[in-house]
Amino acid sequence: MKRQLAVEKAKELLEKMTTEEKVAQMIQVTYTDGGREEALKWAKMGAGSFLHVLGDDARELQREAMKTRLGIPVIFGIDCIHGHGLNTSATIFPSQLTCACSWNPEVARVMGEVSAREVATDGLHWTFSPVLCLARDTRWGRVNETFGEDPYLAGELGAAIIKGYQGDDLSDDEHILACAKHYLAYGEATGGRDAYDTEVTERKVREVFLPPFQKAVEAGCATIMTAYGFTDGTPLTADRHIMHDILRDELNFDGFVITDWDNTQSLVWLQHIAADISEASVMAASAGNDMIMTTKGFYEGMLNALKEGKVDISVVDEAVLHILTIKYEMELFDKPEKKGEPGCFGKEEHLDAARDAARKSVTLLRNNGMLPLGNGIKKIAVIGENADNVRAQYGDWTYFTHPVPDPTNSRPAHRPYVTLWEGVKEICDQEGIEASYAKGCAVIPKGEDDLEEAVRIAKDADAIIYAVGDVIPQFGEFSDRADLNLSGKQYELFELLKATGKPICTVLISSKPLCMGITAEQADAVVCGFNGGMFAGQALAEAIFGKINPSGRLPISFPHHSGQIPVYYNQMPGWHGGKYNDMPKTPLFAFGEGMGYSAFEYENLTCGSDLQVSVTVKNVGKVEGTETVQIYQNDCVSSVLTPVRRLIAFTQVTLGAGESKEVQIQLKKDDFALINKKCEKVVEPGEFILYAGHSSKEEDLISITIKM
Ligand code: NOJ
Secondary structure, X not given: OOHHHHXXXXXXXXXXXXXXXXXXXXEEEEOOOOHHHHHHHHHHHOXXXXXXXXXXXXXXXXXXXXXXXXXXXXXXXXXXXXXOOOOOOOOOOOOHHHHHOOOOHHHHHHHHHHHHHHXXXXXXXXXXXXXXXXXXXXXXXXXXXXXXXXXXXXXXXXHHHHHHHHOOOOOOOOXXXXXXXXXXXXXXXXXXXXXXXXXXXXXXXXXXXXXXXXXXXXOOOOEEEEOOOEEOOEEHHHOHHHHHHHHHHHOOOOOEEEOOOOOOOHHHHOOOOOOOHHHHHHHHHHHOOOEEEOOOOHHHHHHHHHHOOOOOHHHHHHHHHHHHXXXXXXXXXXXXXXXXXXXXXXXXXXXXXXXXXXXXXXXXXXXXXXXXXXXXXXXXXXXXXXXXXXXXXXXXXXXXXOOOOOOOOOOOOOOOOOOHHHHHHHHHHHHOOEEEEEOOOOOOOOOOXXXXXXXXXXXXXXXXXXXXXXXXXXXXXXXXXXXXXXXOOHHHXXXXXXXXXXXXXXXEEOOOOOEOOXXXXXXXXXXXXXXXXXXXXXXXXXXXXXXXXXXXXXOOOEOOOHHHOOOOOOOOOOOXXXXXXXXXXXXXXXXXXXXXXXXXXXEEEEEOOOOEEEEEEEEOOOOOEEEXXXXXXXXXXXXXXXXXXXXXXXXXXXEOOOOEEEEEEEOOHHHHOEEOOOOOEEOOOOXXXXXXXXXXXXHHEEEEEEEO
């Protein structure tokens, strides 16, 4: 339904609603909080939404909602974060961080589109995705959920996945609503502590953290989720300036805002800025939160506040209008249930999309010639727990980490997943190579390590593939880490493997950059896989054997040491260059870094007055390869400090061996803007350095000076 008509319809309906019906419409009830009977009670009361309910249970609630006096349909939300992972039949994609290694918006779009289809088939309407927080303090447990450290890359991939989820029309049966979260600056919490104090100024917020959300709004994102954090003593939940003035008046967001989990009640029990739920309800709604996640006490709290004249009904009306408008736009009143294709979970086309995403995300970081494996290799030893640990490979937000009772599907996890060991074994079987596997040591020590067995098979092999990383309890919402060193005996095992003298390829299967130390510095090859989803193992094995030419690039920088964090590339020019005297100045691996079996050279960088950039890229390798052409800028003289380098554009080009191409990229004046002291976005006239090249590293870039 067209926007204007939806607004009119919503206004008409609002006129007919009682105060109780309006307040109930603002509540999102958690199905698992009280179970079926409790949920049915809330459906009859006219709750606006439910979360974490699947299939037939959701359908039953919808039937109840449709029987209410005004028959207002419920909207169902779910955490479909990298695939509809809370359903045990769904296609599991690479995590957002892994997907970001592809630097490919089309990969993100397809991931959104396929996931939407599977969510819609479950009768649900809405995912709490994407995460548009930036991961700059990587001790944070939720790094895996982000698109990495850079506002531009996160914004581009975020807009693409939103388009994939939502399609062109919110009423489409195979598309669902997206929710850009967590608004705002949630990832920047001090010390990497989840949902914590965020020491940022408004200028910095506008320069670094707002842009991805702006792109989400421009892409038509229907909903936004409020962050848990707080800045300068004010929780986002109660911050009308950020939640309303900036979001609605400046960005022109016209969907609805949902709080995060219990953000309203926590104003009382945790943050102590409200004396009781009534005061908290007024605060949250007045700040611009339209829907209240999981806090059922909001119902009584808000009704009491209204009775006592502590808040005007117009606050509730505005929120309900936002919610109903989206419900009308979705045509939910005419078709309360999405009619996705029955049984489309994990269908071939969906699995192919997950496989393609995994392949395009594999990032080769070091190679002294060991890879691709092939000639002369007769025996391979695959070592490490994460080489054969599907839970670690899937990462966060699947039925392994967030089990939800699934009435429509009692089957166990039976994915056609491929672990690294299985992927390697399959290729070895085809090529007559002998392969063996030993766990060696557990990522989290459990006392059952067998380093000797690992060394034994390593000694007997011609090449070693050694998987290192982290496992589920070490990351996620409640799992920030102070120490990003490899846990257990992972370094010790590497030393023993190294002592065999056999070439070692280290493969990182983890939720985020870890301090790889010797496992990277002394390895012959390093491959980053993060959490690649169902087909991670197949994609990694194909890259290792040269069946595909890896083209991933890092969306995030790797520290040498936890104490060196943050190491993100777009830092301000610090007096001592940001260097600790006991650490190298540069990160272990830099933003944008990644190699393949081809190499690329850049020349003839030009930029016209119309801001059309042109650069010649040549594949100087021996095989076809895909290069990500990265464009950065630096403002030579500005009224406020600007980062040493800032990504403003990128594109991909596939070139045959020896082939070269003039790559064109259209920039916009806005790409050179800064946020000045008055918090205004301006382009200050003067000189800028424009860089083009292979990664954010100085030595990988060529540059020219341009004038604006
Ligand atoms: C809390 C998390 O912060 C948020 O990302 C998630 O969507 C909600 N819980 C719902 O599960």
